[in-house]
Amino acid sequence: KAGVTQTPRYLIKTRGQQVTLSCSPISGHRSVSWYQQTPGQGLQFLFEYFSETQRNKGNFPGRFSGRQFSNSRSEMNVSTLELGDSALYLCASRSEAGAYNEQFFGPGTRLTVL
Amino acid sequence: QQPVQSPQAVILREGEDAVINCSSSKALYSVHWYRQKHGEAPVFLMILLKGGEQKGHDKISASFNEKKQQSSLYLTASQLSYSGTYFCGTERGSARQLTFGSGTQLTVLP
Numbered sequence: 001k002a003g004v005t006q007t008p009r010y011l012i013k014t015r016g017q018q019v020t021l022s023c024s025p026i027s028g029h030r031s032v033s034w035y036q037q038t039p040g041q042g043l044q045f046l047f048e049y050f051s052e053t054q055r056n057k058g059n060f061p062g063r064f065s066g067r068q069f070s071n072s073r074s075e076m077n078v079s080t081l082e083l084g085d086s087a088l089y090l091c092a093s094r095s096e097a098g099a100y101n102e103q104f105f106g107p108g109t110r111l112t113v114l
Numbered sequence: 115q116q117p118v119q120s121p122q123a124v125i126l127r128e129g130e131d132a133v134i135n136c137s138s139s140k141a142l143y144s145v146h147w148y149r150q151k152h153g154e155a156p157v158f159l160m161i162l163l164k165g166g167e168q169k170g171h172d173k174i175s176a177s178f179n180e181k182k183q184q185s186s187l188y189l190t191a192s193q194l195s196y197s198g199t200y201f202c203g204t205e206r207g208s209a210r211q212l213t214f215g216s217g218t219q220l221t222v223l224p
Contacts, residue, residue, distance in 0.1 A: 043214040105155040
């Protein structure tokens with residue numbers, strides 16, 4: 001099976017702009033989670049989608065939003081970018097079938113805000 | 115609440131053993147372990163469930179002490195490829211939300 005894919009891999013934006021990141025989960029996985037990773041804050045949970053519904057949400061401002069489509073692909077949007085939004089954004093998927101529900105990460109999108 | 119990992123960093127020689135700990139103040143449903151190499155995504159290693167079941171990497175072992183809400187990852191006869199940052203992620207109940215520790219940087223020297 002192909003792994004989790006994320007596009008684009010690298011992105012450079014300026015303050016005030018908005019950005020949309022895309023994630024395609026492993027085939028058959030219906031849960032998609034998004035994380036922000038920075039050297040200072042580590043891996044921070046943004047939100048999780050399951051069957052097109054946001055099921056969990058972390059402590060991020062409303063500028064961070066997401067959605068999931070019927071094919072389980074997910075997008076994350078950040079509006080009015082700030083310098084502090086520079087980070088590696090990771091998407092992860094899990095199957096929800098069976099007891100284990102391992103979560104697998106994509107390669108990430110490296111966002112730089114200038 | 116973020117789990118606490120220890121140690122923050124460890125350096126060892128090839129062939130030596132290491133233990134990384136992850137503890138939580140809250141009751142856990144599961145603990146997940148990942149390894150991340152510089153510039154790469156975290157790679158799944160192990161999952162341990164409340165009740166004793168576990169699944170993962172065949173060369174790495176782990177334990178989950180439900181009374182103490184603590185998990186330990188055991189790296190035996192370490193190889194150069196084991197270098198990286200190890201994260202534990204904890205899950206409470208059926209929330210399906212992983213909260214990650216701050217990571218343990220492991221360096222294996224030849």
